[in-house]
Amino acid sequence: MSTNQHNRESFGSRWGFILACIGSAVGMGNIWMFPTRVSLYGGGSFLIPYIFFVALIGFTGVIAEMSFGRATRSGPVDAFGCACEANGKRKLGEALGMIPVLGSLAMAIGYTVVMGWIFKYAIGTLTGSTLAPDNVEEYGNAFGSMASAFGNNGWQIGALIICMLILMLGVGGGIERAGKIMMPLFFCLFVILAVYVAFQPGAIDGYRYIFRVDPEMLASPSTWIFALGQAFFSLSVAGNGTLIYGSYLSDKENIPASAAKVALFDTIAAVLAALVIIPAMATTGAQLNQGGPGLLFIFLPNLIRSMPGGRIIAIIFFAAVFLAGMTSLINLYEAPIATVQEKLHLSRVPACGVIAVIGIIVSLLIQGIVSTWMDILSIYICPLGAGLAGIMFFWVCKKSYVEKQVNKGRERKFTKYFIPVCKYIYVPICFIVLILGIALGGIG
Template structure:
């Protein structure tokens, strides 16, 4: 017997959950690196432009599509294609973002195992004293079956939250984790600001280099950073939108999500780049190496480094867990809808599949995530955009986007989404394939 569909209890809870889905490792281990590599403020300018564009179009569209369908991607795509008598085709296409979300969640589970282990190490005190020791420890942890216990615990914590449902699980967890994340990173930013040598980092972050602005790579990687950071992929944002009441002003909520996601990325840059500048280190490598090797080695040399390490990894854990919850929600909701299972059995089924696959892919998780980010995420976003803006059409879109608003949303929304946003999704897919990833 299927259970009554869950819903968010408050606008703040919904926005906190969407911010949680957007704020993740891309903000922490990739954004500061991109700022460092592409001219500081010269990177921020195109990044903000693309955040506004994608927040205005893709985030608003996926939230509205989900609320209109009151379902996950499979039924939403099916409803869109039903008008053409092709519901089954729509449902098959809807499985692409759902399976992509599940695969991404499985890969992210491996990363969350690493984060949980480092958080525990920070609380008990790291035993490593050099970059070489951190590198060796991370290499061992990231190898095949190198971190089974912590990875399973991270997955169990995530599934427990999801089993509690939308209002009592996802919403309440994000109401705690997201404010805590921002508070902890503000504390870190203030601490770093008072350290000698930090000034050079700030000067770099906000300087404008005309040559970098003219470099196509700056714009390409700013687009990739904004696109993937805002989590438009036809799955997580769409499914969260499906739990919204008709009274919710979706464009306003999408704007808040884009703002706080950008704020989180800037906070990470304001912590990491000045911290690196204090030692004269060049931030030219992002990804797991930055988070698990270079930063811990740097932090342990600072005054009060053990406390800073705790604050940092607890904040990172909150950011990662909020994203993991979002990634698992679309496949869990789909299992509930299609197999008519209750919430707890659906979580148990998805969790059981995930624990097996996540343990198997530990040694290849980087390649696993690269394939998904290059191919599946932009494809899912593009398909959702095509279904909503092209298949369902202008009158339907405008009705859904304006629901819950006191005044009608701008008339340029629909043509910008139809003729700019969807080509952007295709562009992200093509550039990702050509360059080996831009997110």
């Protein structure tokens, strides 16, 4: 099986790679969806299946995509092509590999719109505009205006430029360095928020709400379905970002150990968000039943405005959200940039320029329909990309090849159950997520 070993960039350290992967996983799903689902599905009754699915996907799909990328030293197109090469179907593999690459680009474009909103609110905490509205209705009107067609052009372009400047610096100088700075800072800021909220009157009711276990909710299929969706999308298994980061990894690195750290810190980030948002809502007696952008741009700013030291809290909160969003955006754009480099034989800066132009034009055009755009991608493309990557690695590649790639950098062989669990449980789960997403209108 051929690989792209020559002139391949790489991460400079183990923790640089891990922090970059954590950054790709920690995003808006942790902040604006996880706390809501914890609230809606019985607190601990949701946490139990969620942690189970994080462990399952972390020790199957995340390891697989990292290993597949490192094995082929390439992005999804060449990785899928390499897998199919032995059967004389490289072109078919490459064509299928375009699905997760285009999915990553489309998701990055949609995420660019969201990052434009976050960038505007983050700067607005410094100027005072973010906390200027007097009530929920005014926040709703302000957000509606911003989220309309061509309603936030400058901030959106600014967020994309920041992302591309980081990507132009390369894997070590850009992606790795950004992860080393942004992720520790994100966690520090959210810990500060969690400590602050803990001392607010009524916060204890929020903690009771988070850690209660409702047997009826635990037995509900809906709880398990949405816990699966939350874990699946939070860990960013889609056959693109995790795979491409794996392609920059040294053969000396222990991938299963790295995947465990990514899953652990992604879960910590989600729980931290819940420990901030749910108790904060409890201090006002409000029930958290609103997820998505409305929570982040309408209800939370209105809540923060009324808290002691609200402006400082808003600055910390939106700075942390911006850091989490930017690391995810970097990951989403990296797969298409790497593909342009591989297929058009461009250096990194021109490849970033090509993708940036596409990103600017399309993201400006979809501002008014970004919610529908992201729903289609999360329902159809992400689980399909993950499933195709799983099929390529576990069903098309030989068992001996997979074992060799997963065990590189390890002193002892990884569990013998890894391949059968991935083949017969993880890969079907990808398509179960696809089917459930179509049937229920999205579970991510």
